[in-house]
Amino acid sequence: MAAAGVSRHALARLPEPVIQTSPNTQTPLFPNSGREYNPVVTLNGWTLPWRMNNGVKEFHLVAEPVVREMAPGFKAHLWGYNGQSPGPTIEVVEGDKVRIFVTNKLPEHTSIHWHGQRLPNGMDGVAGLNQPAIPSGKTFVYEFTARRPGTFMYHPHADEMTQMAMGMMGFWVTHPKEKHSDIDEVNRDFCFLLNSFDIDPGSFTPNPATMLDFNIWAWNSRVFPGIDTLNVRLNDKVRIRVGNLTMTNHPIHLHGHEFHITGTDGGPTPKATRWYEVTTDVAVGQMRQIEFLADEEGDWAFHCHKSHHTMNAMGHDLANLIGVDHRGLAGKIKKVIPDYMVMGERGMSDMTEMEMELPKNTLPMMTGDGPYGSLEMGGMFTVLKVRKDQAPNDYKNAGWFKQPNGTQAFEWKGATPSPSRSKDAGSSAMKRMHPAPEVEVKVKKPSGSTSHNH
Numbered sequence: 001m002a003a004a005g006v007s008r009h010a011l012a013r014l015p016e017p018v019i020q021t022s023p024n025t026q027t028p029l030f031p032n033s034g035r036e037y038n039p040v041v042t043l044n045g046w047t048l049p050w051r052m053n054n055g056v057k058e059f060h061l062v063a064e065p066v067v068r069e070m071a072p073g074f075k076a077h078l079w080g081y082n083g084q085s086p087g088p089t090i091e092v093v094e095g096d097k098v099r100i101f102v103t104n105k106l107p108e109h110t111s112i113h114w115h116g117q118r119l120p121n122g123m124d125g126v127a128g129l130n131q132p133a134i135p136s137g138k139t140f141v142y143e144f145t146a147r148r149p150g151t152f153m154y155h156p157h158a159d160e161m162t163q164m165a166m167g168m169m170g171f172w173v174t175h176p177k178e179k180h181s182d183i184d185e186v187n188r189d190f191c192f193l194l195n196s197f198d199i200d201p202g203s204f205t206p207n208p209a210t211m212l213d214f215n216i217w218a219w220n221s222r223v224f225p226g227i228d229t230l231n232v233r234l235n236d237k238v239r240i241r242v243g244n245l246t247m248t249n250h251p252i253h254l255h256g257h258e259f260h261i262t263g264t265d266g267g268p269t270p271k272a273t274r275w276y277e278v279t280t281d282v283a284v285g286q287m288r289q290i291e292f293l294a295d296e297e298g299d300w301a302f303h304c305h306k307s308h309h310t311m312n313a314m315g316h317d318l319a320n321l322i323g324v325d326h327r328g329l330a331g332k333i334k335k336v337i338p339d340y341m342v343m344g345e346r347g348m349s350d351m352t353e354m355e356m357e358l359p360k361n362t363l364p365m366m367t368g369d370g371p372y373g374s375l376e377m378g379g380m381f382t383v384l385k386v387r388k389d390q391a392p393n394d395y396k397n398a399g400w401f402k403q404p405n406g407t408q409a410f411e412w413k414g415a416t417p418s419p420s421r422s423k424d425a426g427s428s429a430m431k432r433m434h435p436a437p438e439v440e441v442k443v444k445k446p447s448g449s450t451s452h453n454h
């Protein structure tokens with residue numbers, strides 16, 4: 001059994017599981033036993049407390065159905081650990097002996113794989129390969145030593161497609177036991193997982209059979225405007241750790257600063273191999289650690305660069321009506337088909353103005369008000385807030401940044417001469433062999449939303 005090596009004494013003293021009910025970012029958990037380290041801050045999450053038992057750090061994870069508030073007004077029925085999806089972050093120190101009790105309160109069997117860790121083969125958590133699956137109602141024990149420092153995650157390796165589609169995952173950080181030449185000390189250390197769901201507008205439970213066509217793009221099972229901001233002090237050294245448990249890649253992009261990739265789930269990157277980036281792609285099953293000096297004050301966007309990943313649930317196959325005047329049409333169609341939705345003729349920002357009635361428990365596709373209007377964002381988007389008066393270890397949101405006079409884009413009130421355009425650019429460089437007739441591409445006429453044409 002996977003419990004091999006665990007004494008009956010230890011099993012008899014199962015630690016009380018700690019359950020979290022809040023989806024808010026919790027203050028960092030400073031260690032009150034074991035070795036010292038600088039704790040991480042889990043975005044819209046928390047770190048699991050432990051107890052020491054004869055020199056072993058003991059944790060208790062409970063796999064169970066949870067209700068996760070993904071943003072105010074939008075709750076999802078997910079599976080997770082200890083009351084939340086994702087589960088709590090586990091933080092240990094390199095060399096720590098760790099014992100994790102896993103209680104299965106799901107309606108089906110499960111297991112936990114400790115992604116990226118060096119450990120005995122029987123602790124790797126692949127059900128059927130390394131251990132029998134943990135049946136519903138049973139508790140298994142995993143024991144290993146956290147052998148290398150770094151950024152890791154955990155997730156089931158039993159009915160994976162269902163269980164990850166339902167939100168079962170968590171973060172793991174192993175802090176270095178001593179100064180490490182490739183691991184710098186930082187002032188702020190954030191972490192979160194990228195996850196995705198397929199939740200039909202108006203419903204609560206993800207479709208676990210979905211393979212690629214997800215419609216909710218989340219960070220730690222939260223979507224903008226529900227994702228907390230990253231609040232830092234001017235000139236803080238900041239680390240952000242990101243893991244990808246969705247089924248596609250995410251180019252994560254930070255505004256206003258350049259960062260180094262200082263580590264992956266394979267360990268810290270040697271300093272000589274680092275170069276500056278402002279976007280880093282996090283592939284499926286990968287983790288990336290980015291680090292930068294927050295030396296520019298302001299509210300800086302931080303998001304996935306796939307533009308449909310910064311949107312919330314939308315009906316699929318929307319008719320493209322850009323350039324088509326459908327004023328008055330949507331209202332008439334909505335009398336017949338109440339949830340009729342069209343892409344606006346001037347782009348999708350129309351839709352945020354249309355104030356369409358949405359099914360219950362559905363967020364608008366693009367939302368979130370800023371100091372200057374709608375941000376027209378959803379999904380994988382939040383803000384890095386750099387402030388000179390943010391106190392050390394204060395993670396509170398300081399509100400909107402007030403740009404100093406003369407440092408903000410403004411409306412030009414002077415004359416606007418029409419731009420001169422080159423009439424034959426291109427044709428002089430490469431002449432057409434057979435002159436083609438001028439063709440204008442026709443836009444599709446409104447024929448009803450194809451997802452609702454029943």
Ligand SMILES: [Cu+2]
Pocket residue numbers: 217249250251304305306309380
């Ligand atoms: Cu993305």
